[in-house]
């Protein structure tokens with residue numbers, strides 16, 4: 359890297375949020391010598407709660423490109439030596455009804471694995487310039503300065519203010535930045551909840567019928583229990599269900615609901631899954647604590663960019679954990695955002711051209727992901743229209759329509775290749791247009 363650019367040529371960027379999305383943006387912007395960035399996190403430290411997360415094939419690809427994959431070693435995560443598989447079982451009978459393996463061309467080092475969320479976060483954090491992180495800074499308000507460059511003024515809870523050229527909202531599903539950028543967009547509590555706990559792996563493996571493989575145990579009414587070792591010592595239990603009648607009420611905006619963890623009574627949790635087969639009931643019986651997470655979701659945004667603002671990670675796609683790849687999507691956003699800004703600067707375009715390119719790359723991708731959710735909802739409606747079905751048929755129908763078919767592309771997607779192709783397309787188009795009248799879109803880019 360050469361000498362730093364004079365301040366007048368630097369692009370001042372604020373990243374709000376130190377989750378996977380914010381850290382990944384920090385890594386990628388750190389590679390651009392024309393960007394002067396700061397990351398603001400509201401918590402007193404860059405930290406993570408919750409249990410496990412799956413690192414999918416697309417996530418591994420991004421971690422490798424970002425240099426963070428080297429910070430995760432085999433002992434940090436769970437992946438069988440023969441490669442990853444996910445089993446889908448009827449949770450009431452234990453019967454195996456479906457199996458997913460990564461596509462055959464997936465190299466073993468990019469097979470999915472299960473890891474503590476905190477370990478993934480640490481792997482990213484090691485690649486970030488810590489001197490640019492500001493913790494304990496909660497963004498509360500944004501205003502436009504009204505100048506021709508569309509600069510923004512940021513206001514933090516402690517009275518601190520900052521002025522930036524670009525604001526990156528990486529502040530999660532309840533994003534303050536999204537509220538400012540797209541005030542008409544709403545997320546709401548979906549009525550679904552997750553319970554999460556961890557038990558000792560050696561104790562879990564004593565239960566007849568449990569194997570060290572990622573397994574969904576499906577019940578009726580969309581209920582499931584996901585079981586998987588997390589590492590050599592720990593075994594994860596994550597469940598999903600519609601909110602039990604005993605849960606606190608809360609309005610539709612989720613007034614009393616929390617998106618990220620609060621302690622729940624163990625006894626109620628175990629009772630809630632009493633329809634499940636014996637191995638699962640025994641497993642839940644090992645739990646000594648449980649945390650409850652309420653699911654929030656919202657519609658697909660028509661754009662992830664508005665003047666001088668880009669949304670990344672859960673802030674840009676309130677998918678509520680669907681596809682088990684949200685961290686991967688966050689990393690893809692970060693990679694594409696930085697690549698698009700690099701391209702804009704390198705080709706003499708304004709930064710807004712980079713933001714437009716980012717939007718062109720990511721918005722259709724999210725639209726396609728939301729399309730998969732629409733297909734699942736349609737399958738549910740079709741099942742309801744058929745009239746009463748047996749619990750076993752209900753479970754099989756749901757697994758076949760919402761879990762095991764037609765979703766491979768989500769995990770083999772290559773955001774870097776997609777960006778490269780998009781740039782070629784845009785440049786090809788602007789070359790073709792260079793002898794003709796410039797169009798509004800090419801002028802913007």
Ligand SMILES: Cc1cc2nc3c(=O)[nH]c(=O)nc-3n(C[C@H](O)[C@H](O)[C@H](O)COP(=O)(O)OP(=O)(O)OC[C@H]3O[C@@H](n4cnc5c(N)ncnc54)[C@H](O)[C@@H]3O)c2cc1C
Pocket residue numbers: 374375376377378379380398399400401410411412413414417495496497498528529530531533534552651670671672673678679680682683684685686687688
């Ligand atoms: C039940 C469930 C299971 C999931 N399983 C998987 C999985 O297996 N694999 C996977 O890849 N993904 C999974 N996901 C999705 C994944 O957890 C998210 O997509 C990912 O954490 C998004 O990262 P993020 O950085 O966008 O947001 P977050 O992780 O929410 O980080 C946002 C950060 O912004 C900070 N912040 C918020 N507001 C402000 C503010 N005003 N000022 C300053 N800082 C602020 C927060 O403190 C936080 O640190 C799951 C999600 C759920 C709900």
